[in-house]
Amino acid sequence: MTIAELEKPLDPASWNIQTSMPKLTALTMSAELEELAERRPELVVLTADLASSNGLDSFQRRFPDRFINTGIAEQNMMSIAAGLAASGHIAYVSTFASFASLLCAEQVRTDLAYTRQKVRILSHHAGISMGFYGTSHHAVEDIAITRAMGHMTVVSACDGNAIRGLIRSTIDIDGPVYIRIGRGAEKPVYDDVPDFTHGRFRTLRDGRDATIIATGIGVKAALDAADILADTAPRLSVRVLDAAYIKPIDADAIRAAARETGAILTVEEHNPHGGLGGAVAEILAEGGIAVRFARHALPDEYALVAPPTHLYRHYGLTGDGIATALRTLIGR
Amino acid sequence: MDNAILPRNRAADPRMLEKKADWIRLETIRLVEIAKSGHYSSVFSCAEMFAALYYHTLRLKPADPRWPDRDRFLLGKGHAAIGQYPILAELGYFPEDWLDTYTRLGSPLGDHPDMNKVPGCDFSSGSIGHNLSVGVGMALAARLQQRDFLTWVMIGDGELAEGQVWEAAMAAGHYGLSNLIGIVDANGMGLDGNTEDVMNIEPIAAKFESFGWSTNEIDGHDMQAVLAAFDRAQQSDRPHMIVARTKKGKGVGFMETTPYWHLGFLGPADKAVAVAEIQERLDA
Numbered sequence: 001m002t003i004a005e006l007e008k009p010l011d012p013a014s015w016n017i018q019t020s021m022p023k024l025t026a027l028t029m030s031a032e033l034e035e036l037a038e039r040r041p042e043l044v045v046l047t048a049d050l051a052s053s054n055g056l057d058s059f060q061r062r063f064p065d066r067f068i069n070t071g072i073a074e075q076n077m078m079s080i081a082a083g084l085a086a087s088g089h090i091a092y093v094s095t096f097a098s099f100a101s102l103l104c105a106e107q108v109r110t111d112l113a114y115t116r117q118k119v120r121i122l123s124h125h126a127g128i129s130m131g132f133y134g135t136s137h138h139a140v141e142d143i144a145i146t147r148a149m150g151h152m153t154v155v156s157a158c159d160g161n162a163i164r165g166l167i168r169s170t171i172d173i174d175g176p177v178y179i180r181i182g183r184g185a186e187k188p189v190y191d192d193v194p195d196f197t198h199g200r201f202r203t204l205r206d207g208r209d210a211t212i213i214a215t216g217i218g219v220k221a222a223l224d225a226a227d228i229l230a231d232t233a234p235r236l237s238v239r240v241l242d243a244a245y246i247k248p249i250d251a252d253a254i255r256a257a258a259r260e261t262g263a264i265l266t267v268e269e270h271n272p273h274g275g276l277g278g279a280v281a282e283i284l285a286e287g288g289i290a291v292r293f294a295r296h297a298l299p300d301e302y303a304l305v306a307p308p309t310h311l312y313r314h315y316g317l318t319g320d321g322i323a324t325a326l327r328t329l330i331g332r
Numbered sequence: 333m334d335n336a337i338l339p340r341n342r343a344a345d346p347r348m349l350e351k352k353a354d355w356i357r358l359e360t361i362r363l364v365e366i367a368k369s370g371h372y373s374s375v376f377s378c379a380e381m382f383a384a385l386y387y388h389t390l391r392l393k394p395a396d397p398r399w400p401d402r403d404r405f406l407l408g409k410g411h412a413a414i415g416q417y418p419i420l421a422e423l424g425y426f427p428e429d430w431l432d433t434y435t436r437l438g439s440p441l442g443d444h445p446d447m448n449k450v451p452g453c454d455f456s457s458g459s460i461g462h463n464l465s466v467g468v469g470m471a472l473a474a475r476l477q478q479r480d481f482l483t484w485v486m487i488g489d490g491e492l493a494e495g496q497v498w499e500a501a502m503a504a505g506h507y508g509l510s511n512l513i514g515i516v517d518a519n520g521m522g523l524d525g526n527t528e529d530v531m532n533i534e535p536i537a538a539k540f541e542s543f544g545w546s547t548n549e550i551d552g553h554d555m556q557a558v559l560a561a562f563d564r565a566q567q568s569d570r571p572h573m574i575v576a577r578t579k580k581g582k583g584v585g586f587m588e589t590t591p592y593w594h595l596g597f598l599g600p601a602d603k604a605v606a607v608a609e610i611q612e613r614l615d616a
Contacts, residue, residue: 083469
């Protein structure tokens with residue numbers, strides 16, 4: 001028997017971090033970075049004692065010399081990445097979104113953004129996807145924080161293929177990139193790795209009666225909502241946009257949605273202030289565009305404790321929840 | 333422009349380096365005059381080490397500030413950049429008339445150094461406690477790229493109260509970064525008084541040794557001792573920390589006795605006294 005086999009739990013009901021990883025099919029960072037590392041010798045990867053939670057232990061096995069584990073010292077990791085990037089590397093740092101955006105906000109701002117380093121922040125388990133781990137492990141402020149940093153690009157992945165597409169499309173951006181990622185259990189939106197265009201939303205479904213601009217797990221839920229709204233009376237034809245790029249934001253797509261559909265609902269797993277909804281509202285207000293508009297986000301408070309799927313139901317980040325919010329917005 | 337490489341540990345007369353240190357003090361006084369506010373004493377404590385690093389120790393190529401094989405120098409105590417700018421200008425990194433714009437609207441030269449505006453500045457600083465981590469990253473990069481450049485990081489003793497310094501110290505020890513050299517400018521004073529009263533950090537050398545560094549402790553104003561320590565640091569088989577005991581405000585009598593010159597401005601009469609004291613040494 002190999003050591004790996006010996007370490008497997010005996011009871012099929014048992015699980016540990018190692019045995020659970022294959023279920024997290026949407027955590028595609030390692031696969032993508034391993035491919036890129038083959039042809040990009042300057043690529044290095046850092047994590048802070050989370051390689052077996054984010055799957056980057058696979059990268060570590062394949063490229064041990066280009067993998068740096070800083071231990072539980074996230075701020076140190078960010079500044080080390082700055083030093084690597086200032087010496088010619090493209091550095092991918094990876095930790096829970098709460099630590100990447102809140103604990104490390106100052107290192108990210110001062111050492112990465114101000115100095116314009118090629119550091120890519122793989123900020124996983126964003127939003128309330130850590131469920132009953134509680135507020136310390138939730139990140140519902142990160143879009144607002146990173147969006148307010150000069151030189152920063154902010155992107156948000158809705159599934160495993162989107163993670164790969166966003167890593168690919170941002171690799172050569174001058175300056176840091178904040179890549180918002182879920183917990184790895186997201187249902188697929190994209191059948192293949194999408195080809196993202198810098199600063200553009202992707203239209204997943206066209207529609208006439210309203211537009212849902214969603215990001216992260218909100219994208220799949222928005223598609224579900226569009227199905228529900230198309231199938232129940234009064235039937236509505238809803239456009240669904242994947243806000244994969246939040247900064248720079250796709251002002252053209254926002255203006256077109258307002259003009260062509262007359263109503264916009266934004267959907268995000270984030271505090272209502274300063275997130276995707278805020279960014280869309282800024283474009284509408286500055287354009288003098290009168291349109292029915294609402295932000296479907298988490299309430300401005302700290303989330304309850306529950307398994308993540310229960311929380312998403314509770315807070316309406318589901319097809320049903322979004323469909324209800326959209327009907328309320330447009331009054332039918 | 334001259335494309336010359338200034339080699340590492342190039343010959344330099346210690347007496348000349350001491351004079352450079354006093355010239356740095358005079359230049360600092362001159363630049364504070366423009367800003368009407370500045371960190372005199374934070375520069376005065378490390379002026380001898382600035383002189384030794386830039387005119388003796390570091391391998392540099394002023395005509396190509398981003399030359400990949402240059403030795404790096406990170407100034408964790410970024411508020412001492414006012415003493416670094418005149419050196420960089422004199423070495424040819426940027427025109428000397430930039431100094432006259434110090435802190436004025438749109439100047440590349442602010443109180444804290446900006447790597448994207450100041451040629452010769454290897455990393456921005458200002459938020460105390462970050463740069464030793466950045467230095468760890470650069471030392472790791474040298475190892476990955478199989479380059480032999482050295483990364484020097486100067487930090488203050490007050491800076492050692494920042495937790496991130498010890499995260500960096502732990503990482504440097506863990507990775508065995510013999511290409512990383514730290515200098516603590518232990519001038520014993522922060523903004524609010526003596527470091528030992530505000531937040532005691534002693535014993536500094538023993539702390540770094542327990543994190544896997546080699547160390548030595550010197551008088552940071554004794555040029556022979558500084559040169560010997562810089563030489564020894566480059567021979568270490570692990571990260572090396574030089575604990576330089578210095579005097580805040582060194583070189584101007586009335587500044588050596590009070591912590592309050594950490595930040596300030598000299599009116600004409602006091603400036604004349606300070607300049608005369610320094611000039612007397614230069615003329616000796």
